[in-house]
Amino acid sequence: MNIIQGAVHFVANNKLTFEKGPMPIKPYPSAANQVGHKNKLYPQPSMEEILPKLETPAVKVRIADLLSRYPEPQGALLEVLWVIQEVLGWVPRESIRWASKVCDCSPAHAYGVVTFYTMYKQVPTGRYLLQFCRNICCEQKGASGIIAYTEKALKIKTGETTPDGLFTIVQVECLGACGNAPVMLVNDEFATDVEGGKLTMRDGITLTPERVDKILKWCYDRSEKYEEEPVRDALGGTLVGHKGHPGAPGSSAKPQEMDYAPACPVLGLKAVAEKSGVTLTWKNAPEFTHLVVERADGSSWKKVGEPSVKDKEFIDPTGLAGMAYRMIATSGDRVAKPSTEEKAV
Ligand code: FES
Structure with a gap:
């Protein structure tokens, strides 16, 4: 949704026209030729070299916390890999094997995850990884010129790292900030x-x-101020005891359990007044196990029927035009919030 809003914002704010006619299509560096992608070979450290960094008390506490949030250890794989990247600066092959052991899945599965997401770095990068969006909005607003400018300023090409190890440039697809293109x-x-x-x-x-x-000056100044880049919490605040784990409802300290999502209410309720009374129709959901029809009675609601979950309509023989109805569905032991209220017409 944010991307669509961003694109609309972009078009509206930039009064886009296409009077320039068709633009020549230039070949972009393919993802596989950029740093961090699977076709790039890089010397890999051994398990003996990486273990002392990964099996520290601090990392162990974080990993244990992540594992405690999921019914299956494999659920924590993405975050365990983030922690590895935070600690080592990238994700070497042996660390993938380590993650698979921690998350009780096959090394092939963990490797598949790392190679699927370009956010996992399979080779070391410069201290400042500059990711330029090259997608349509950014391109229309001059991304190639900005990339070329940066390449010239740093005297490197896309995919390369400056000799001082400070900067790596890559080009990526839409960053979801099209309203600010180029970004x-x-x-x-x-x-x-x-x-x-x-x-x-x-x-x-x-x-x-x-x-x-x-921005480049900011990076240079920072590299002088701090000998090493201060470690950021790669999981965006997902630390022991914190709330707000992405994707989990409520506290992140609790593992997800079956049926944690709210029960589905009755949707699409319609009430039509006819000679025989008021006929209600709605959309059934397969998980409904019980349905109740209620009619407004002053400031409260009165039950007028319990259609079967297979029924497609319900007739209230005493109903009249103007009366308000709502329905309440139950799925197993979870009662959904009432449907919207509908006045019979
Ligand atoms: S096109 Fe969406 S952020 Fe560049």
């Missing part, structure tokens, strides 16, 4: 400007060569 990420932060010493992306502020210069 980039510096590591995992959106950046179209620097304000108050911070990377920012305010509404309508897009990348320009001057802003790219400001």
Whole structure:
């Protein structure tokens, strides 16, 4: 939804026209030729080299916390891989094997996950990974020029790392911030400007060569200030005892259980007044196990019937036009919220 809104915002704000006629189609560097993708070979550290970094007390606590949130250890695989990337800076082959052991799945499965998501780095990158969007909105607003400008400023090509190890440039697909096109990420932060010493992306502020210069300067200044890039919490605040685990309802400290989602209410209720009374129709859901029809009675509701879950309509013989109805569905032991109220017409 955000991407669609962003695209609409982009078109509306930029008064897009196509008077330039068809543009020549240039070949982009293919994903496989960029850093971090599976066709790139890189010397791999051994298990003995990575274990001392992964099996520290702090990492063990985080992994145990992640595993406790899922009914099956495999559910935590994506986050365990994030933790590896946070600790090692990338995801070497042996660490994938380690993750598969921790998450009780096959190494082939874990490898498939790492190679599917381009966010997992399969080779080390520079301290600042600059990801430029090259998708349609950004391209229309000059992404190629911005990328070329940055390549020239850093004297590297897309997919390369500067000799000082500070910057790597990659081109990626839509970053979901089309309203600010063209945009980039510096590591995992959106950046179209620097304000108050911070990377920012305010509404309508897009990348320009001057802003790219400001962003690069921010990176240089930071590399002088901190010998190493301060470790960010790659899971966005998913630490022991925290709430807000993505995808889980309520507290992240609780593992997901079967039937955690709210029960489905009756949808599409219609009430039509006829000579024989008021006929109600609705959309059945396969999980319904019990249905109740209620009619407004002053400020309260009165039960007028319990159609079977296979019924497609219900007639209230004493109903009249103008009377309000609602239905309440039950699925197993979960009672759904009442349907919308419908006045018989
Ligand atoms: S096209 Fe969507 S962020 Fe660039």
